[in-house]
Amino acid sequence: MDVTSIGWLTLPLAILGGAIRVSTPFIFVSIGELITEKSGRINLGLEGTLMLGAMAGYGVSYLSGSPWLGVLAAGLAGTTFGLLHGLLCSVKRVNDTAIGISLIVLGTGLAFFFGKPLIEPKAPALPSISLGFWSSMPQVRAALDVNALFFVGILLAFAVYVFLNRTGWGLMLRTVGDSEDAARALGFSVLRVRILATMAGGFLAGIGGSFLSLSYPGSWSEGLSSGQGIMAVALVIFARWRSINALGASLLFGGAGALGPALQGVGVTGYYYLFNAAPYILTLAIMVASTSRAAPFADAPGELKLHR
Amino acid sequence: MTAPQVELKNMTKRFGANLALNNVSLLIRSGTVHALLGENGAGKSTLVKCLVGFYHPDDGHIQVDGREHRLNSPKDADALGIGMVYQHFTLVPSMTVAQNLVVSGARLPAYINWQSELKRLAEVTKKLPFHVPLDVRVSQLSAGEKQKAEIVKQLYLGRKLLILDEPTSVLTPAEADEVLGYVRSLTRAGELSAVLISHKFHEVRRYADDVTVLRRGASVRTGAVANLSDDALAEAMIGEPVSKAVQHAPKLPPKSNIVLSMKQVSVNGDNGLPAVKDLSLEVREGEIVGIAGVSGNGQLELVETLMGQRDRSGAIAVSGVAFNGTRREIARLGVYGLPQEPLKNACIDRMSLAENLALRNFDRAPLCRGIAMNYGALTEQAAKLVKQFRVKAPGLTASMSALSGGNVQRAVLARELTQNVRLLIASNPTFGLDFVACEETYRRIVEARNGGAAVLLISEDLDELLGLVDRILVMSAGRIVHEVSADGADKRVIGKYMAGMKAA
Ligand SMILES: Nc1ncnc2c1ncn2[C@@H]1O[C@H](COP(=O)(O)OP(=O)(O)OP(=O)(O)O)[C@@H](O)[C@H]1O
Numbered sequence: 001m002d003v004t005s006i007g008w009l010t011l012p013l014a015i016l017g018g019a020i021r022v023s024t025p026f027i028f029v030s031i032g033e034l035i036t037e038k039s040g041r042i043n044l045g046l047e048g049t050l051m052l053g054a055m056a057g058y059g060v061s062y063l064s065g066s067p068w069l070g071v072l073a074a075g076l077a078g079t080t081f082g083l084l085h086g087l088l089c090s091v092k093r094v095n096d097t098a099i100g101i102s103l104i105v106l107g108t109g110l111a112f113f114f115g116k117p118l119i120e121p122k123a124p125a126l127p128s129i130s131l132g133f134w135s136s137m138p139q140v141r142a143a144l145d146v147n148a149l150f151f152v153g154i155l156l157a158f159a160v161y162v163f164l165n166r167t168g169w170g171l172m173l174r175t176v177g178d179s180e181d182a183a184r185a186l187g188f189s190v191l192r193v194r195i196l197a198t199m200a201g202g203f204l205a206g207i208g209g210s211f212l213s214l215s216y217p218g219s220w221s222e223g224l225s226s227g228q229g230i231m232a233v234a235l236v237i238f239a240r241w242r243s244i245n246a247l248g249a250s251l252l253f254g255g256a257g258a259l260g261p262a263l264q265g266v267g268v269t270g271y272y273y274l275f276n277a278a279p280y281i282l283t284l285a286i287m288v289a290s291t292s293r294a295a296p297f298a299d300a301p302g303e304l305k306l307h308r
Numbered sequence: 309m310t311a312p313q314v315e316l317k318n319m320t321k322r323f324g325a326n327l328a329l330n331n332v333s334l335l336i337r338s339g340t341v342h343a344l345l346g347e348n349g350a351g352k353s354t355l356v357k358c359l360v361g362f363y364h365p366d367d368g369h370i371q372v373d374g375r376e377h378r379l380n381s382p383k384d385a386d387a388l389g390i391g392m393v394y395q396h397f398t399l400v401p402s403m404t405v406a407q408n409l410v411v412s413g414a415r416l417p418a419y420i421n422w423q424s425e426l427k428r429l430a431e432v433t434k435k436l437p438f439h440v441p442l443d444v445r446v447s448q449l450s451a452g453e454k455q456k457a458e459i460v461k462q463l464y465l466g467r468k469l470l471i472l473d474e475p476t477s478v479l480t481p482a483e484a485d486e487v488l489g490y491v492r493s494l495t496r497a498g499e500l501s502a503v504l505i506s507h508k509f510h511e512v513r514r515y516a517d518d519v520t521v522l523r524r525g526a527s528v529r530t531g532a533v534a535n536l537s538d539d540a541l542a543e544a545m546i547g548e549p550v551s552k553a554v555q556h557a558p559k560l561p562p563k564s565n566i567v568l569s570m571k572q573v574s575v576n577g578d579n580g581l582p583a584v585k586d587l588s589l590e591v592r593e594g595e596i597v598g599i600a601g602v603s604g605n606g607q608l609e610l611v612e613t614l615m616g617q618r619d620r621s622g623a624i625a626v627s628g629v630a631f632n633g634t635r636r637e638i639a640r641l642g643v644y645g646l647p648q649e650p651l652k653n654a655c656i657d658r659m660s661l662a663e664n665l666a667l668r669n670f671d672r673a674p675l676c677r678g679i680a681m682n683y684g685a686l687t688e689q690a691a692k693l694v695k696q697f698r699v700k701a702p703g704l705t706a707s708m709s710a711l712s713g714g715n716v717q718r719a720v721l722a723r724e725l726t727q728n729v730r731l732l733i734a735s736n737p738t739f740g741l742d743f744v745a746c747e748e749t750y751r752r753i754v755e756a757r758n759g760g761a762a763v764l765l766i767s768e769d770l771d772e773l774l775g776l777v778d779r780i781l782v783m784s785a786g787r788i789v790h791e792v793s794a795d796g797a798d799k800r801v802i803g804k805y806m807a808g809m810k811a812a
């Protein structure tokens with residue numbers, strides 16, 4: 001292979017570009033899940049919300065001509081699903097894990113059903129911001145063509161950090177998630193906080209879904225999501241329930257996910273499937289390496305339980 | 309005068325078929341401390357939880373300064389300046405003390421500037437006679453510090469009526485004195501009225517003006533403390549005259565074989581720093597060894613290590629066999645324990661009482677046959693234990709968290725002491741127990757000892773230790789700093805070693 005002056009840069013650039021692209025939905029879904037879990041509930045249904053968001057976003061963008069309206073619609077669809085999850089789980093003896101899994105099926109099913117007529121038409125996609133303008137090299141420009149939602153995601157991570165640590169509502173959310181007794185003793189409405197947190201989580205997951213269908217090149221198909229909604233749950237644990245960590249974890253995950261295609265791009269085609277498994281292997285490795293008995297999960301919400 | 313007069317009238321509260329409060333009336337005079345006494349499960353906590361709006365009474369009225377109020381939630385009580393330190397802590401474990409203080413304020417701040425907020429909190433808490441670190445996570449505080457943090461929180465919120473539900477059970481006598489003395493001085497100054505729930509008569513006598521005794525959910529005696537003798541109070545509590553002479557089984561001299569041996573054991577605390585340092589000790593068959601010390605000097609870590617909950621360096625052997633706390637070793641070597649905060653450390657709060665009573669032996673016959681559980685045998689065992697140890701509970705299938713504090717303790721005691729105990733590790737086993745249950749626990753520990761078990765008793769109550777043990781070790785800063793046989797023990801000397809002073 002002929003090594004040009006840009007050659008040594010191609011691989012890291014491709015990985016960086018891929019990382020940004022792949023990580024964006026992860027950022028939204030994992031931070032949404034983080035907010036829900038901080039209230040002491042787990043919503044495993046975000047995979048369904050993600051698909052619903054992708055479909056709703058694409059559909060509204062197509063009908064209205066505005067991708068941002070599509071993003072909003074995706075968020076609202078997600079909020080509705082969050083509300084559904086929140087209400088169902090508030091009924092005594094209903095288990096949030098089971099509801100979550102049934103919502104995956106429901107969300108995906110609804111998305112496929114209403115999405116049928118959307119496979120053909122072309123909806124306007126979200127704008128991207130070109131950070132590679134300074135370079136004349138097309139590889140650089142392509143890699144640094146960053147979707148606007150990515151920046152929103154970064155802001156979101158910091159905003160959620162501030163919310164959880166520096167606002168009264170954030171502290172209330174953490175109280176409800178960490179100790180129901182404490183919350184009740186302070187007179188907080190545990191159910192209301194949990195429902196709102198699940199709605200907020202759904203909103204963000206819906207937006208994450210809209211990225212899948214509305215980012216360049218933009219299309220709707222039934223194979224859009226490859227389990228991001230489920231991986232987000234692991235990401236939250238991996239991020240130890242901290243939003244900034246979740247941002248970092250999403251990027252890392254995105255980078256690992258971009259490894260396979262990037263290597264293929266520079267001509268390394270062997271072990272393609274093995275490299276595609278990189279994010280999962282990486283997660284496992286880091287999880288094992290970073291767990292320790294001496295430093296337990298200090299930020300893990302105490303009320304987060306599998307059975308209730 | 310700002311201290312309110314609060315009156316509870318004809319309060320009744322049912323939990324299912326269980327009548328927890330039966331027509332109880334209570335008058336808390338302005339600027340006084342009103343004590344509530346009663347056996348475990350008498351309804352003390354239930355009564356005060358109704359007063360803060362945590363429970364809703366089925367019947368009854370609450371009047372504050374003569375005006376009737378309905379309290380639907382703790383927020384309503386908060387608005388009236390009524391606050392409570394719960395028996396089971398209600399601080400948020402993953403948040404710092406400062407965050408806990410802020411989130412408990414009447415109005416949640418939109419944005420918190422921690423720098424100025426911390427300064428303000430430090431300002432406010434500086435006036436209190438005791439201190440808790442503001443920027444430490446609650447989960448890293450010791451039980452005593454948590455209790456103080458709870459009290460700081462209530463005082464910070466500017467309560468007019470302060471309810472303390474067994475505040476001193478996890479405090480050392482000196483700390484208890486600090487806390488209650490301060491509350492007392494506030495009531496004297498007319499700034500506060502208070503309700504004090506306690507099992508300790510001397511505290512009631514020292515810090516309370518009035519006292520009400522509850523028995524099985526009913527108020528059976530009320531009056532000024534000065535007019536009631538300890539005997540009269542005790543009699544009202546249990547409903548029959550108390551037999552004075554408590555018969556401890558006579559002590560037999562310990563045998564010579566060593567049951568527990570620890571050699572140069574070091575353990576790290578949650579913060580990663582060494583909490584137990586190079587500790588060596590031995591406990592013989594038929595001997596009770598007491599560990600005295602101020603809480604937070606490594607006792608908790610020591611107990612958790614012995615129960616197999618913590619990594620350590622150094623050697624631990626039970627009856628000459630290396631011990632690492634696996635379930636098989638525990639059963640084979642007969643190592644059992646009564647940990648502190650039993651609801652958290654020895655129970656699964658959402659499982660039923662019967663299931664909790666079977667945690668030690670559910671995997672053995674007769675509770676299991678092959679791989680199947682035998683629920684008949686499980687219930688039968690639970691019924692037997694509940695009867696034998698007089699555990700008061702809404703029912704065998706009631707969730708563990710529905711039991712009163714003292715009864716959780718009894719249930720754990722019942723489960724652990726009915727195993728084949730060779731080594732018993734008891735950590736503050738009488739925290740929160742009424743005096744009848746205390747005596748019962750002492751008797752059972754001595755019985756276990758006389759049955760040949762080795763007992764390691766960790767306690768902050770020096771009188772309790774001196775009354776029970778054969779030998780006392782004093783623990784300070786993670787080390788054993790003093791050892792003396794119980795006969796030759798001098799409380800003053802031990803106290804000095806506890807306080808960390810070298811020479812006595
Ligand atoms: N949430 C609940 N559900 C069902 N029963 C309950 C609940 N809380 C308390 N009880 C029952 O009400 C009775 C009174 O309990 P309470 O906690 O008021 O006792 P207490 O006097 O505070 O005892 P202790 O000294 O052990 O703390 C007990 O029989 C208890 O089992």
Ligand SMILES: [Mg+2]
Nearest residue numbers: 353395712713
């Ligand atoms: Mg109680």
